[in-house]
Amino acid sequence: MPDPVVAIIGAGQAGFQAAASLRDTGYAGRVVLIGDEPVLPYQRPPLSKSYLAGRSGVDDLWLRPTEFYAKQQIDLVYGDPVTAIDRRQRRLHLASGIEFSWDHLVLATGAACRPLAVPGAELDGVLTLRTLADADGLRQRLNETSEVVVVGAGFIGLEFAAVALARGSAVHIVEVTRRPMGRVVSEAVSRFFTEAHIGWGAEVALGTGVTRILGAGGRVTGVETADGRHIPADLVLICIGVIPNARLASDAGLAVDDGVVVDEYLVTSDPAISAIGDCANFPTPFAPGRVRLESVQNAIDQGRCVADRLAGRPVPYQKVPWFWSDQGDLKLQIAGITIGHDTSVLRGDPADRNFSVFCFRGGRLIGVESVNRTADHVIARRLLAGDPALSPEQAADESYDLRAHARRLPGR
Amino acid sequence: MPKVTYVHPNGAREVLDVPLGTSVMRAAIVNGVDGIVAECGGEMMCATCHVYVEPDQLDRTPPQSDDEKAMLEFTASERKPNSRLSCQLVATPELDGLVVYLPETQV
Numbered sequence: 001m002p003d004p005v006v007a008i009i010g011a012g013q014a015g016f017q018a019a020a021s022l023r024d025t026g027y028a029g030r031v032v033l034i035g036d037e038p039v040l041p042y043q044r045p046p047l048s049k050s051y052l053a054g055r056s057g058v059d060d061l062w063l064r065p066t067e068f069y070a071k072q073q074i075d076l077v078y079g080d081p082v083t084a085i086d087r088r089q090r091r092l093h094l095a096s097g098i099e100f101s102w103d104h105l106v107l108a109t110g111a112a113c114r115p116l117a118v119p120g121a122e123l124d125g126v127l128t129l130r131t132l133a134d135a136d137g138l139r140q141r142l143n144e145t146s147e148v149v150v151v152g153a154g155f156i157g158l159e160f161a162a163v164a165l166a167r168g169s170a171v172h173i174v175e176v177t178r179r180p181m182g183r184v185v186s187e188a189v190s191r192f193f194t195e196a197h198i199g200w201g202a203e204v205a206l207g208t209g210v211t212r213i214l215g216a217g218g219r220v221t222g223v224e225t226a227d228g229r230h231i232p233a234d235l236v237l238i239c240i241g242v243i244p245n246a247r248l249a250s251d252a253g254l255a256v257d258d259g260v261v262v263d264e265y266l267v268t269s270d271p272a273i274s275a276i277g278d279c280a281n282f283p284t285p286f287a288p289g290r291v292r293l294e295s296v297q298n299a300i301d302q303g304r305c306v307a308d309r310l311a312g313r314p315v316p317y318q319k320v321p322w323f324w325s326d327q328g329d330l331k332l333q334i335a336g337i338t339i340g341h342d343t344s345v346l347r348g349d350p351a352d353r354n355f356s357v358f359c360f361r362g363g364r365l366i367g368v369e370s371v372n373r374t375a376d377h378v379i380a381r382r383l384l385a386g387d388p389a390l391s392p393e394q395a396a397d398e399s400y401d402l403r404a405h406a407r408r409l410p411g412r
Numbered sequence: 413m414p415k416v417t418y419v420h421p422n423g424a425r426e427v428l429d430v431p432l433g434t435s436v437m438r439a440a441i442v443n444g445v446d447g448i449v450a451e452c453g454g455e456m457m458c459a460t461c462h463v464y465v466e467p468d469q470l471d472r473t474p475p476q477s478d479d480e481k482a483m484l485e486f487t488a489s490e491r492k493p494n495s496r497l498s499c500q501l502v503a504t505p506e507l508d509g510l511v512v513y514l515p516e517t518q519v
Binding site (some may be wrong): 067296324 | 442452453519
């Protein structure tokens with residue numbers, strides 16, 4: 001009998017991790033890792049941070065060197081998108097015409113930037129930031145840019161804005177909601193970062209969208225906002241979130257609903273197919289319903305979870321989510337999922353640029369957002385690994401020893 | 413170029429030339445030294461590039477930031493007085509000859 005084959009579609013952080021962890025667990029079958037980008041698997045977070053700012057080079061991005069894949073007997077195929085999944089024959093078809101058979105398939109297809117459907121979106125100088133190629137293009141353009149409009153004030157938009165501001169560009173941030181990063185952070189942290197960007201020199205327009213992108217001779221010259229303003233720009237970054245890459249899954253008849261639907265073991269509606277990372281929509285004890293998370297932590301821990309299951313050690317996926325964002329001299333660290341909190345308390349003072357927001361729902365701690373305050377973040381991850389048993393009063397009291405509190409909890 | 417010796421838990425040693433400005437973590441990743449995982453890529457969000465520095469060389473290493481001290485609470489192997497995150501050990505001439513011991517596990 002031929003060796004069993006695990007094929008992994010997507011060679012980003014999650015796909016890479018699944019492949020590497022399969023070998024770590026001693027999995028003896030064949031592992032095929034297929035990426036659509038024409039480069040080795042790499043880290044995405046620096047693309048909007050140190051790499052964009054020119055503080056790190058491309059060699060700092062590779063998750064592992066070329067030799068790693070041969071040494072680990074991981075068949076890495078890159079620059080060759082999968083075009084179809086044949087579930088009946090258990091085969092994959094790639095754009096180049098290559099086919100692979102599989103016994104278990106892992107979807108780690110990631111997500112793509114959500115397009116802004118307005119006139120002018122096709123103009124030269126209207127860009128997105130997701131891939132290494134995107135970041136290289138932006139790095140080049142930033143040298144020739146004096147006026148930047150950032151459409152969408154999420155992590156990527158604000159990280160990009162911070163880099164552009166530090167390079168001396170004029171930056172205008174346009175956000176359709178009233179709350180920058182509102183999908184992921186509390187009002188206090190949102191307000192703090194908005195004010196920080198204004199302090200660094202950004203113009204921030206909230207509660208208004210971009211209705212048209214203006215151009216001349218095929219090049220972008222500015223944007224028009226819903227409230228009638230014209231903002232000049234020679235570079236417009238569209239960063240209004242992502243759409244999970246679930247087309248292959250839906251074409252193959254798998255359940256899809258804001259991503260590929262999986263159970264607590266990260267198995268899709270076909271037991272021979274798993275989904276992990278940005279494309280996976282999964283149930284979690286850290287939120288009332290299902291979630292889809294776009295983070296390094298989630299990609300790594302889900303890659304590992306699937307590898308453990310395929311190696312015969314199934315464990316439900318219940319890792320504490322964590323995230324980070326670097327903007328200027330501010331490091332934001334989030335543990336847990338804070339959206340949907342009904343109470344929040346401050347620990348520390350935002351005026352000191354060193355504080356945390358502890359978020360509660362129904363009296364229970366559900367997440368902590370820390371700014372330049374790693375010690376709180378570390379404790380929060382530990383607290384959230386079980387019942388935190390922490391009251392808002394304790395969280396807000398800086399003389400209350402959180403570390404000692406965490407130590408008293410079972411298993412932490 | 414500073415030489416750094418990585419000692420595996422079984423005693424096996426690997427010696428790398430680490431370019432100035434490159435971290436002990438990154439050099440291990442680039443050269444395929446097993447035992448350094450570096451999940452977060454050097455952002456000090458994890459503790460999976462944990463090493464033990466040869467105790468009598470500790471005074472040659474750069475001081476620990478508060479962030480590093482905090483993150484060292486997450487090491488999978490025991491934290492000791494000579495525990496460091498290797499992403500924070502950036503090669504300088506003073507680090508030539510550094511010896512770091514890899515822990516049993518990083519995750």
